[in-house]
Each structure stands twice: as structure tokens, then as C-alpha cells.
Amino acid sequence: MNENKARSRLDQRRAPIYEALERFRQMRVVPFDVPGHKRGRGNPELTAFLGQQCVGVDVNSMKPLDNLCHPVSVIREAEELAADAFGAAHAFLMVGGTTSSVQSMVLTACKRGDEIILPRNVHRSVLNALVLCGAVPVYVNPEVDKRLGISLGMKREQVAKAIKEHPNAVAVLVNNPTYYGICSDLRAIVKMAHDAGMLCLADEAHGTHFYFGGGLPVSAMAAGADMASVSMHKSGGSLTQSSLLLIGPNVHQGYVRQIINLTQTTSGSYLLMSSLDISRRNLALRGRQVFHQVADIAEYAREEINAVGGYYAFGKELCNGDSVFDFDTTKLSVHTLDIGLAGIEVYDILRDEYDIQIEFGDIGNILAYLSIGDRPQEVERLVSALAEIKRRYRTDGSGLLSQEYIDPVVAASPQEAFYAPKKSLPLRETEGMVCSEFVMCYPPGIPILAPGERITKEILNYIEYAKAKGCSMTGPEDPEILHLNVLA
Missing domain, CATH: 3.40.640.10 (Type I PLP-dependent aspartate aminotransferase-like (Major domain))
Structure with missing residues (x-):
């Protein structure tokens, strides 16, 4: 139409x-x-x-x-x-x-x-x-x-x-x-x-x-x-x-x-x-005009952040015609590991020391959400803060995890696992068991584990790493995520 x-x-x-x-x-x-x-x-x-x-x-x-x-x-x-x-x-x-x-x-x-x-x-x-x-x-x-x-x-x-x-x-x-x-x-x-x-x-x-x-x-x-x-x-x-x-x-x-x-x-x-x-x-x-301006602001921010060096604000160059068929140019997503900091660490520094609240930081990236209420002067402030963070905090990035996504091993349907008899075990004792609850960093709210998925060593390492880096973890019954519910 x-x-x-x-x-x-x-x-x-x-x-x-x-x-x-x-x-x-x-x-x-x-x-x-x-x-x-x-x-x-x-x-x-x-x-x-x-x-x-x-x-x-x-x-x-x-x-x-x-x-x-x-x-x-x-x-x-x-x-x-x-x-x-x-x-x-x-x-x-x-x-x-x-x-x-x-x-x-x-x-x-x-x-x-x-x-x-x-x-x-x-x-x-x-x-x-x-x-x-x-x-x-x-x-x-x-x-x-x-x-x-x-x-x-x-x-x-x-x-x-x-x-x-x-x-x-x-x-x-x-x-x-x-x-x-x-x-x-x-x-x-x-x-x-x-x-x-x-x-x-x-x-x-x-x-x-x-x-x-x-x-x-x-x-x-x-x-x-x-x-x-x-x-x-x-x-x-x-x-x-x-x-x-x-x-x-x-x-x-x-x-x-x-x-x-x-x-x-x-x-x-x-x-x-x-x-x-x-x-x-x-x-x-007014949307067509407004979002054209948002895309322009995002493109300008990408160029400025990439000029700082160390960061990678990615864009349409990722497009490959298939798994990245297109890219939303209003999204200001920035890879941070090359300055030796996890995305969540940059997120925390921006908020705590520069009074800048971005959408989220995860293991390797941050996302600054640009939309109809943003102005160029705020973007300038973000770019300046990122440049200063690089200067003040840059470190050796060896040993940092990078992968955000781990292929799941599905052992049961989400409904079957969620309502099945379950028991609570210490986190490290759950390896090989089938999870009966969600575990995720929020935002973005994409589960690391979902009900019915088998718990692997790689997943446990990721959970502990994300917790140590300061990611906001949600989902499990245990708010400290020291224990997980698994199928009994």
C-alpha cells in the first residue's frame, strides 16, 4: 500500500x-x-x-x-x-x-x-x-x-x-x-x-x-x-x-x-x-521531517565518535544483503571493548560522572537511543564525554568477554518447564540441568536462559561475568542470582 x-x-x-x-x-x-x-x-x-x-x-x-x-x-x-x-x-x-x-x-x-x-x-x-x-x-x-x-x-x-x-x-x-x-x-x-x-x-x-x-x-x-x-x-x-x-x-x-x-x-x-x-x-x-533529522543527527554522532578512535559506532557498512539486510540509521550503537571497557562500564561512567543516561550498556556495546526529542547539543555532550572517558579510563582489553549471544539447547517447551516441579540449586551446581525460569540483562530483556533450556558452563560463565561487570540482571526467583530453579 x-x-x-x-x-x-x-x-x-x-x-x-x-x-x-x-x-x-x-x-x-x-x-x-x-x-x-x-x-x-x-x-x-x-x-x-x-x-x-x-x-x-x-x-x-x-x-x-x-x-x-x-x-x-x-x-x-x-x-x-x-x-x-x-x-x-x-x-x-x-x-x-x-x-x-x-x-x-x-x-x-x-x-x-x-x-x-x-x-x-x-x-x-x-x-x-x-x-x-x-x-x-x-x-x-x-x-x-x-x-x-x-x-x-x-x-x-x-x-x-x-x-x-x-x-x-x-x-x-x-x-x-x-x-x-x-x-x-x-x-x-x-x-x-x-x-x-x-x-x-x-x-x-x-x-x-x-x-x-x-x-x-x-x-x-x-x-x-x-x-x-x-x-x-x-x-x-x-x-x-x-x-x-x-x-x-x-x-x-x-x-x-x-x-x-x-x-x-x-x-x-x-x-x-x-x-x-x-x-x-x-x-x-511531522514524522517524516522529524525522523529525517534524527537520522542525520545519528549519522553525525557516528562520524564524531569514530573520529575519537577506540570506539566503533557501527552503521550501514554492516549490511550484507542477508543476516544484516538493512540497518536502522537512527540507532547509535557503539562498540567499546577496544578501549578496554565493557559497555556496561561505559554506561555507568556516563551516568555517574557525566549525568548522561543512555539506553543500555551490555558486555561489549552501548546504545544511545535517539528520537524525536533529541537535539544536536546533547549529542555533542555525549561525544565529548566518550572522548574524555577514553582518555581517562582506557585500559588493556584482554580478557574481556565479547559475545552477547549463546545458542540455546532446548530440552522442553517454555510452558512445560515453567510449570514443572522444580528445585533451587546454587548457580554452579546447575550445569547440565534444565532451567525453569528466565535469566536476562535488562535492558535489553533478551533472555540468556529461558524455561526449558539446558544450562551450560558457557552460560554460567556469562551470567557471572555480566553480574561482575554490573549488568542489571532480572528474571530468577532469587534476586541475587546465587541460585537457579531447575527441573526436579
Whole structure:
């Protein structure tokens, strides 16, 4: 579908939820409903902190404001405008984050026992969905860039092989892009999936801007994918926890709504929904220009950081036509090991000594997330700080781990392992056992271990190394990650 034509059908200057809330504000309705703070009067400290404008529209569903579970008026209009702006057959406003969007997408496509083809470097929300529905993952283990230590996209031949070997799989899921900005050949994968009678699902948590940026990788809807989870709050400018679920013309809208309503709140936040509404309007009217500027700023930052020496801010030169089919040039991903520091160490120094908060640091890289709110002067400050960190802290990097991704050995389905009888063992005594919980660094939230995977010495070494370097580890029952739950 031609994106410009798609956006010309409806008036993208409208923001129906925002407009309804403004009308409601002017009516001065007496509240005998929830929330109990009663437009902020009952909680003056909260009102002072957030402001009357904010708490005054933190309201409950009512006829003039529609209902997220079964929208018939202003929320439905907002969803129609979002679908139009993103070139989708339908769009759902999601208030449980893109986690909720991803899980609804997987639960729509899969039921217990179904196989789904996916890369292993997916966000934990995908594997959580498999725990919930009982589907079985068929992993396409991504290639790893040996220098950067990061996982790449899915190769076409790997996807074709997985489809051939698992003809009864119901769907193929693709990251578009990965956290680091790497894209698979989405159009080719969509065609392969459809030719085999499978759905193609896209986790576009980090790809909102693909729908509005010239020169950026193809968006899922433009590539013909059946469903896409889009984190509007990441690069799209809406409030944290607000997201979109987009579907194509061959997915049943009513069934998707039923799936969403299995887990999504019945008390949808109008702060989150109005932020989606206003942000969609902003992107539809100004997104193409804005994201062109973001890409330019990122390219400038790459050049400046690489000129410092020691760091490697990588970009489109990684593209190889297959496992790195395309690259998101707005992503400022920087390899740090050549200055002798792990990414998480640079992350900590930037925050603690330079008051610069980047998105994440891991074993070998950092990611500075650039989007619609960034300005050149902040990028200059980041470049200067990195130059100074190199001068002050550069050291011998021998002995540093580099590989971010370790191929898993799957011994049981995520659901089977998660609910099976289990026991807790000291970390080093779990080698060879089957894990029954998640272990990951967050962000990015890609599991090092997932339920049903065999624990190896390499994985244990990685966990201990990541902990020692200061990575924020999440997932296990034991918050110290001194013990792991394994199948009994």
C-alpha cells in the first residue's frame, strides 16, 4: 500500500480522545466514580507532583469517553486514524506496554502445541507468551558478528530451512529491528511464510519510526506482515507503557480484540490513550521531517565518535544483503571493548560522572537511543564525554568477554518447564540441568536462559561475568542470582 495515499484518507489533524477529554474537562462533571482521587482533590501531593492538568484527565471509562475493551466512538476513531497513519487494516491502542502487544500477537497466532518459528534473540515478552499459550518455539539461531559480539538477523536460507522442516508451524516471528538496529529481509520472510500458509509477525518495539522515515528500513505493514507490535513510547514520543498492535487485512479483528481482552486491563488509562492519540497525530503530520533529522543527527554522532578512535559506532557498512539486510540509521550503537571497557562500564561512567543516561550498556556495546526529542547539543555532550572517558579510563582489553549471544539447547517447551516441579540449586551446581525460569540483562530483556533450556558452563560463565561487570540482571526467583530453579 502506498503510504502517502493511506494517510490521505482520514484527517490526521484530528485527535478524538484528546478532543473528548478537553470537552469533558470543560463540563465540570461531579465525580461519583473511580479513580478515588476525584480529579486530584483527594491526593494533593500527587496533584502537586503531576499537576492538575494531568490528574484532571485521569478518569474512568464513561459514555462520552468510550471504553477500551469495546470501543464504539472516540477510541474507535483514534484506532482508525492510527491504522490509517501506519498503513494497517486495523490498529489497537495498548496500555500494557509493547509486552502486552507482543503477547496478544503471539496468543492470536498460536495455541497449545503449535510451533512458531522465531529467532532466539527475542524479547522476553515473546517467550512469556509461549509460557502462557503452550506453543513450542522453533529457533532460527542468528549469526553472531564476531567483532561486535552481537546477534544479527535471520538469514533467508535459515528461515526457509525451518519452514521446510516444520511445515505445520503456524507463524514466523521477526525482530524489525533488533535492539542494535539490525533488520532481516522482512519482505522475503513474509513471502516465505505466506507461501507456506503461515502468518508473519513482527516485533517492532524499536521500529515505530520506520512508518514515517524516508531512507529507513521497510515497516512490517509495508512488507505485508500480518501483525506488528509497535512501541509508540520508544521512538514515537507517547507516554511510557503505551503501544500499538497493528494487523493486516487477513487477520480477524474481532478475534484479536478478544485475545487482547483476556489480559489487558478493563480500566484503560486515558493518560496513555490520549498520549497515543496526540503522538500519532504528531507523527502523521511531522514524522517524516522529524525522523529525517534524527537520522542525520545519528549519522553525525557516528562520524564524531569514530573520529575519537577506540570506539566503533557501527552503521550501514554492516549490511550484507542477508543476516544484516538493512540497518536502522537512527540507532547509535557503539562498540567499546577496544578501549578496554565493557559497555556496561561505559554506561555507568556516563551516568555517574557525566549525568548522561543512555539506553543500555551490555558486555561489549552501548546504545544511545535517539528520537524525536533529541537535539544536536546533547549529542555533542555525549561525544565529548566518550572522548574524555577514553582518555581517562582506557585500559588493556584482554580478557574481556565479547559475545552477547549463546545458542540455546532446548530440552522442553517454555510452558512445560515453567510449570514443572522444580528445585533451587546454587548457580554452579546447575550445569547440565534444565532451567525453569528466565535469566536476562535488562535492558535489553533478551533472555540468556529461558524455561526449558539446558544450562551450560558457557552460560554460567556469562551470567557471572555480566553480574561482575554490573549488568542489571532480572528474571530468577532469587534476586541475587546465587541460585537457579531447575527441573526436579
